[in-house]
Amino acid sequence: MRHDAEHDSRCSRPTGFTHAGISRRTAIQAGSIGLLGLGMNHVAGLRSLAGETASTVPQSHKAVIYIFLSGGLAQHESFDPKPDAPDNVRGEFAPINTRTPGIQISEHLPMLAQCSDKWALVRSLTHPYNEHSIGHHVMLTGRTSQPSGFDGNRPTPNDFPSFASVVNGVVPPRNNLPPAAVLPEKLVHVSGRTIPGQFAGQMGWKHDPWFIEASQFNDTKYIHGAFPEYGFQRWEGPNNPQDYVFEAPRLELPQGILQDRFDRRLQLLRTLDAQRRQLDAAGEVGEFDQLRQTAVSMLNDGRVHQAVDVHSAPDALQDRYGRNSFGWSLLMARQLVEAGVSLVQVNLGNDESWDTHEKAFPNLKNYLLPPTDRAVSALIEDLDVRGMLDDVLIVMAGEFGRTPKVFTFDGAKSNLPGRDHWGAVQSVFFAGGGVTGGTVIGSSDRLGGYPATDPQKPENMAATIYDALGLPPTITWKDRLDRPHHVYHGEPIKGLT
Numbered sequence: 001m002r003h004d005a006e007h008d009s010r011c012s013r014p015t016g017f018t019h020a021g022i023s024r025r026t027a028i029q030a031g032s033i034g035l036l037g038l039g040m041n042h043v044a045g046l047r048s049l050a051g052e053t054a055s056t057v058p059q060s061h062k063a064v065i066y067i068f069l070s071g072g073l074a075q076h077e078s079f080d081p082k083p084d085a086p087d088n089v090r091g092e093f094a095p096i097n098t099r100t101p102g103i104q105i106s107e108h109l110p111m112l113a114q115c116s117d118k119w120a121l122v123r124s125l126t127h128p129y130n131e132h133s134i135g136h137h138v139m140l141t142g143r144t145s146q147p148s149g150f151d152g153n154r155p156t157p158n159d160f161p162s163f164a165s166v167v168n169g170v171v172p173p174r175n176n177l178p179p180a181a182v183l184p185e186k187l188v189h190v191s192g193r194t195i196p197g198q199f200a201g202q203m204g205w206k207h208d209p210w211f212i213e214a215s216q217f218n219d220t221k222y223i224h225g226a227f228p229e230y231g232f233q234r235w236e237g238p239n240n241p242q243d244y245v246f247e248a249p250r251l252e253l254p255q256g257i258l259q260d261r262f263d264r265r266l267q268l269l270r271t272l273d274a275q276r277r278q279l280d281a282a283g284e285v286g287e288f289d290q291l292r293q294t295a296v297s298m299l300n301d302g303r304v305h306q307a308v309d310v311h312s313a314p315d316a317l318q319d320r321y322g323r324n325s326f327g328w329s330l331l332m333a334r335q336l337v338e339a340g341v342s343l344v345q346v347n348l349g350n351d352e353s354w355d356t357h358e359k360a361f362p363n364l365k366n367y368l369l370p371p372t373d374r375a376v377s378a379l380i381e382d383l384d385v386r387g388m389l390d391d392v393l394i395v396m397a398g399e400f401g402r403t404p405k406v407f408t409f410d411g412a413k414s415n416l417p418g419r420d421h422w423g424a425v426q427s428v429f430f431a432g433g434g435v436t437g438g439t440v441i442g443s444s445d446r447l448g449g450y451p452a453t454d455p456q457k458p459e460n461m462a463a464t465i466y467d468a469l470g471l472p473p474t475i476t477w478k479d480r481l482d483r484p485h486h487v488y489h490g491e492p493i494k495g496l497t
Helices: 005-011 024-029 031-036 132-141 163-170 259-277 285-299 302-308 315-321 325-339 360-385 458-468
Strands: 063-069 095-097 104-106 119-125 180-183 215-217 244-246 343-347 392-398 426-432 439-441 451-453 476-478 484-486
Touching: 063 325, 063 360, 063 458, 119 451, 119 458, 132 392, 132 458, 163 180, 163 343, 163 458, 163 476, 180 325, 244 325, 302 325, 315 325, 315 360, 325 343, 325 360, 360 392, 360 426, 392 458
Parallel strands: 063 343, 063 392, 119 439, 180 343
Antiparallel strands: 095 104, 119 426, 215 244, 392 426, 476 484
């Protein structure tokens, strides 16, 4: 992955965000952050942890892993099969029994079926949108309404803050790590537009999540895309493309810089900074300085290196998760929460990979569902074995569900059918975090098109996430003008715990 300054300034924050109080000279002086291979906003949530050392043993803490399926998971082909519906509704997949009597899911999720005693489903989550950008914004922020001036083509400072950004603003950091992280990359459409809803928006850029850009292709035809074993609309077959690389940023000193030389450079930098502070205006420069110091703290903390290094995990564990971006991403998520990160958003499939308008059944069967089944079941098992499952909530959702009826659209590249966008209902998966396994909340109608019982809103899902982190209902976050805003806009989903 490229870590040059031009790349970081262009990709680390959405269009429209500027740092008016930071001069070019100050930015150059702050070059120590470049040693991390991270942009400024990747470490925006960091705060100094006085007196903490790399030998500190992380204590158990409440955490959330939010698995986001960009494009929209088809409820019929996953967690809400309709075997008694007409042919053009039920689709090609058969349901299978799970370990829990009375609960059936797709035949292509057999590993998850065997651990249903550890997960629950909400089959009735609903919102009114059928378009990707606003759907992403709703399901990444937990807010159904559109913010003022919403632009589906780009993030804006008026967007509601993402879950990760809220957590960055209200949850204390642990063990020299930010409270929230997003991996293995930002959500970027094949057209090049950055999807709104991923950033801090109204909270201000300093609360943007730590984006761990780990999924890479060397071939330029794969500029965007964290994919399991294929390329979006370029189904490559059962193997990773030859030039695919999954690697987290290298948090280490450049070759040839020994620790004593590094310390001397930091001392020189501090001296220059003292002189610079007499010349430069105040404002955001102070915040910039604080971010630089915490970035250096990250550089010297061995736990940070370990948390983002998945390839040093035992071979058997990597095999269990799957040696693809799905498996490595969820393994990294587990390592990060174990190290002290409170919320990790994992984008399983970029560029709206789950947008199965055509060839839905072969693509789901061969490329999407198998790595998801393997990786998510491995995550549940791994957290359980480590005694972490009760403290870590897993949530899996997309920006919407799919239409009840299967269709073939004009202009499709094949005559193999799929399903269109459908915000009216989707299934959301929950595990760990005190969730009562073998539970189903709500239901969809006989065609899987609308909630039939106990409808839930994105605000309820968001409240469930915040409650799992131990945040009180009265907590607020502050916007760029220091005005308070409620974190909760709904109640946690009843019956899950």
